[in-house]
Amino acid sequence: MEGIRTRVKIGRVFLYIFSYSFVLVWLIPMLWMVITAIKPDGSPVTVLSELIKPPFTMDNYQYVSENASIWRWTWNSVYIAVVTTALTLLLTSMAAFALSRIPFKGSKLVFWIIIAGLMVPTEATIIPLFMMMVDSGLINSYSSIIFPSIAAPLGVLILKQFYDAIPKELVEAAEMDGANKLRIWWSIFLPLSRSSMAALGIFTFISSWNNFLWPFLAISDEKMMTLPIGIPLFQSGYAAELTIPMAANMLASLPALLVFILFQKHIIKGITMTGIK
Template sequence: MRSRKKKMPISRKVLYLLGYTMVFIWLIPVLWMCITALKPGGSAVTVIRDLLSPPYTLDNYNYVLTNASIWNWTWNSFYVAAVTTIVTIILTSLAAFALSRMQFFGKTFIFWVIIAGLMVPVEAKIIPLFQIMIDMGLINSYSSLILPGLAAPLGVFILKQFYDGIPNELVEAARIDGAGMLRIFWSIFLPLSRSSMAALGIFTFITSWNNFLWPFLAINEEKMMTLPVAIPTFQSAYTAELMIPMAANVLASLPAILVFIFFQKHIIKGITMTGIK
């Protein structure tokens, strides 16, 4: 007998259609950016027919890579994002482990204070944070770009939820063998939470890489600028056209896109495992 293929339910077809539609809508501005970056100076890029018509050129990319400080700005963005990601993972994992497995006075209160940080808008913290950086003399430094990003209540929440789901039998067995809390964290919790920590690290890296508002306020020297702050200077300092800024945007977007593409399995697995008890 011939095996009959199961027909896909109409509800699933609708979901697929909706998903593909959302992807197409999301890709429209990305495609516009990429095509605009290939158009020569003076081209019309606001009409679809003109945008999709030749000629195309790589001169915009050559101009960005050879006539601007983009390499220095890229290093600043990468350094800030990498350090922020590493330190955030260390701090949030230790804090989540303490809140999940250690007993001390006020643990529940401290946890809810940390979670309350999720409800405070970024804009509400800008003025006091800026004043603190001025008082500490950290304006125009890497410290001013890195330190505010280390407060990650969402990371503490995600890792604590995962740690709460680890069986107590593993912890008790380690204690019987004479392991202390730090050894339990290093040998049991850290290996089991690699996917969750990888997902948190990817989100932290991309968020820091794309951050504009705080670096825009904390840095006023060109040599210390990150890419999101520095790219608008192409339009104001070099040209009023869109081609060169779009080429710079394409180059600035590549690291974040590559990180997401190569580590998307870790993101899905980390989010999935966080909800498993």
């Protein structure tokens, strides 16, 4: 028995070492970016001994703020990500509720057609989507980025599976009290699915925040660009210099890092829930 406990402890030590090694691998590039961003312009940043040696300065952040539309791009990214997340949660929850609790002819076929959207790669829809946006006059607008992103088959799948598990007795009791379908969805299903909605919302926000391909094609006006498009455009003028681009990257990554820190419990819960489903 003592030998088994010893082996368990040794295995746990190796597990901790393995886990912390992955954390270190993730932290090293982050630390390098943080330090590089506060080094003076032209400083060598590829040699460790030179990287950690003073002087340090915040002038790079001031330069980025004055010479790049970083705050405009940040506002565009925040606005698009928030609106996309809100509309995605609204549409997916209503669609999942209809497929789960409102019987109608062909509901299973509709569900499988929606799920089939998971098998269609984004790249396959780029050309028809671009032509549709051009014909609609929506190119270089927030709508051109938001509307194609709110159709989320995975969200419908996750929420429908959750709604299917809600006891029918709750719905029947609400119907006996005179509640209609909309009231049942709003007062019962949404509160009960708060954790899954939060996880889905976080994933949608991060996906929208990091979206590059479609905004790159749909937006050509610099004032309408998001951070994933604007930052590479700004960095293209600093091919040999790293300090200023790293300062721009730090400013661009702060909102996403803040969201992750504030909602990390929901992110972990969402990963667990998605894996179980």
